[in-house]
Amino acid sequence: MIPFVFIAFIVLTVISACVVLWSNNVLYAAFSLLLTFFGIAALYVLVGADFIAITQLLVYVGGILVLLLFGVMLTNQNGNKENGKNDIIGTNTNRLIGFAVAFGLFALLFFTFAKANFVNIQSNLFESIETFSTTQNIGVLLMTDFVLPFEVSGVLLMATLIGAAYLSSKTKV
């Protein structure tokens, strides 16, 4: 059962990622990116990283994608009343640099993973993933050993909030 779910989510992730790459319509690409993020979250669950999966869902699917769509809508220059269609069509530029960056990242990740020793995991693939939840351990550790970094990260978030609001405001006070 689990291998089928695993393969289904891999197919979902790969297909939606390909749509992101090949679609010229910006909104189609953005919504396919939503499916890609969702598929990756499901893959995180299947490797036993439940907290990372929920972070992926909350921040990337819920937050970053909204910001991305907002970015498209806020900077859109093509809105005119003559054009009856609502599509926002993107264009391909700098293909060579794009391919170079993508290939470089792929090579970096590929060689990093090729050097890692996955023999223990591969020997009992799909059987070893019956793991228990990590979220509660993270919660206990946040409140005990890492309570100071936790509060400091709150201060960091506050600084980011003030900085973001200040930078994007028109009137500098």
Add this chain to the structure above:
Amino acid sequence: MTMLTDFGYILLFIIAAIVFVAVILFLAKLIRPNRPNEEKLTTYESGEEPDGNANVRFNIRFYVVALIFILFDVEIIFLFPWATVFGNKRLIAETDGLWGWFSLVEMFVFVGVLLIGLAYAWIKGHLDWVRPEVKTTEYESKIPTSLYDKINQKYSQ
């Protein structure tokens, strides 16, 4: 109960939601009469005739709201593992209730620090809506307004 079983329930809920929507839409398609005309197919815009497309640039003010939303979204990430353990009965019993109070106070401090940031942005007016400036002319008319009132009175009868 393992983690994967719990997430299996979530997957079942997701599948059920998709199937439910698909079945309802398919049944509606079977039952309803299908007689489209041009009036029915236009975009509904609160009863107005649609003018142009929906593809206009949004007000930049929304961006600040979106950024603040992302920050509170990240805050939720910290709240989430805390919420699973702060009411843990075993931990509270082992520490004579200290665990619950300590984690509650810590989380209030954390949220309070972020609320200070929100209050700052609010007081400084970063959350205020930017209104378009109303242009007033410097020109002062030599004709007093009482003359206009007289004309209005004369012709309003």
